[in-house]
Amino acid sequence: MNRMRYLAAICILCLFVYCSSSQKMSYGMKHYIFDYNNQAYTIYSYTLQDKVGYNLLISNDGKQDRLKAKDLNQDGVIDTVITGAFSLAEAEQIYQFGLEKAQSNGNLENREITRWYETEDPDYKYSVQTYLPMFGEAYNNFAVTEKKPFGKTFLFKDLMADGSLDSVIIGKTVIASFQPLYENVLQKGINDKKLEKQDTYYYVSLR
Numbered sequence: 001m002n003r004m005r006y007l008a009a010i011c012i013l014c015l016f017v018y019c020s021s022s023q024k025m026s027y028g029m030k031h032y033i034f035d036y037n038n039q040a041y042t043i044y045s046y047t048l049q050d051k052v053g054y055n056l057l058i059s060n061d062g063k064q065d066r067l068k069a070k071d072l073n074q075d076g077v078i079d080t081v082i083t084g085a086f087s088l089a090e091a092e093q094i095y096q097f098g099l100e101k102a103q104s105n106g107n108l109e110n111r112e113i114t115r116w117y118e119t120e121d122p123d124y125k126y127s128v129q130t131y132l133p134m135f136g137e138a139y140n141n142f143a144v145t146e147k148k149p150f151g152k153t154f155l156f157k158d159l160m161a162d163g164s165l166d167s168v169i170i171g172k173t174v175i176a177s178f179q180p181l182y183e184n185v186l187q188k189g190i191n192d193k194k195l196e197k198q199d200t201y202y203y204v205s206l207r
């Protein structure tokens, strides 16, 4: 997997680190220390239950203008350099190095927060759920339930989450008849600000 894809994949997850000596716990403040070019750095993770937390990258040199940079949503990408004579790209490089180190040492957890969108029309109830695996491609599941007594439910998979249905998981039907409905639901989700379009991908936003 090339680097861009690695970044694209983790960028949607919540990453946080924890110190090897501390207990593996999902919430609260954790930190991880690593060396990069003979300089020690710490990544602090502030993680809240059911909410997106943030990570801080800080150089351990004790200087007043030492590097302090923030990953605002724990998506694995530095958003801002707060102090220190570092470009965003430099901070990002150090951060990536630290995250990869933490991961290879088993000190990195990723947390997926629910991405689920529901809507309906007079005939059907719809739901779209986005799955963003740590490695591998994102995909959407699209569920459609008929609103009549004993109505059937159909479940489809949109590989790559590119807005084009690829397979039927549940139900006996043809994709072509549901593709326009899926497109309507995606557009409605975007209008409702519950779904975002990134390049050619459709992701349900974090709740």
Ligand SMILES: [Ca+2]
Residues within 6 Å of the ligand: 157, 158, 159, 160, 161, 162, 163, 164, 165, 166
């Ligand atoms: Ca697709």
